[in-house]
Amino acid sequence: MRELNAVSLFFRLALAMISGGLLGLERGRKRRPAGCRTYMLVCLGAALTMLLGQYESIALDLHWSSLAESIGQRTDVSRFSAQVVNGIGFLGAGTILVTGRQEVKGLTTAAGLWASACMGLAIGAGFYECVILCVLLIFLCMRFLPVIENMLIERARFINIYVEFHSLDNIGTIINRIKEQGAQICDVDISRTGAEGSKNPSAVFSIRLEHKQPHTRILTAIAELDSIYTIDEF
Incomplete structure (x- = not known):
């Protein structure tokens, strides 16, 4: 060989x-x-x-x-x-x-x-x-x-989520909603502006799920908040 x-x-x-x-x-x-x-x-x-x-x-x-x-x-x-x-x-x-x-x-x-x-x-x-x-x-x-x-x-426990919301005061609500889904936040990157020229504040969450579950479940839970404009997984 x-x-x-x-x-x-x-x-x-x-x-x-x-x-x-x-x-x-x-x-x-x-x-x-x-x-x-x-x-x-x-x-x-x-x-x-x-x-x-x-x-x-x-x-x-x-x-x-x-x-x-x-x-x-x-x-x-x-x-x-x-x-x-x-x-x-x-x-x-x-x-x-x-x-x-x-x-x-x-x-x-x-x-x-x-x-x-x-x-x-x-x-x-x-x-x-x-x-x-x-x-x-x-x-x-x-x-x-x-x-x-x-x-x-799709079955991984680590996911990255991009979120645009109404104001920076909504960060605490979003974090609480993520934790309610049995997820642990590993890192958060907050910006006063969004991607592609958006004027809405945004954040990128690096999340670890405690157990295997469909990613759409946690995305849907966050999207139900009234302060959310855009949410996307990447």
Whole structure:
């Protein structure tokens, strides 16, 4: 399994995707910005980069050895890959946004861009077997995983709620209503204005449910208050 063959490639890439997904699943259940798919793509891209380095080293010793001898010096080809991996980070950072509701978006897109850059390097080096396996795993991650991830998140005990209300005096009433539903408030971020130019005060509640229950139950309970203008889960 330590050799560079088809079985080893599939095992390493699959293990990277599963390992990253398990770590991301725990963060996703707690409604953190970087979830299951983000961790999967980053771990998969890192594994692909390491495999590419091994492939280049073997190819330079075997297939490209005569060319290296004719040049007369040994070139570290991995330096070119390192520059691309570092450079794509700036492009990925541009896709990450923090909305007015304190919601982080674009992390999965940034991770996908980085993984795509790693695949481009592998294609340029002629490492076709690894690229095909990586494309299939990334496609499975992007196409089918969101359905499973959403099912798990809907049953999670951690939720984030964005609320717009009449005045700051209503905060105590909202907090009491949340506690009446058997929930614990982990964090509150209060603002004098709402998202998207709204002039109503707003707050973001990070909540932990004491027992598993439908999230719509606590949302409905808060929405029944007369002082609530907008409520949304994210």
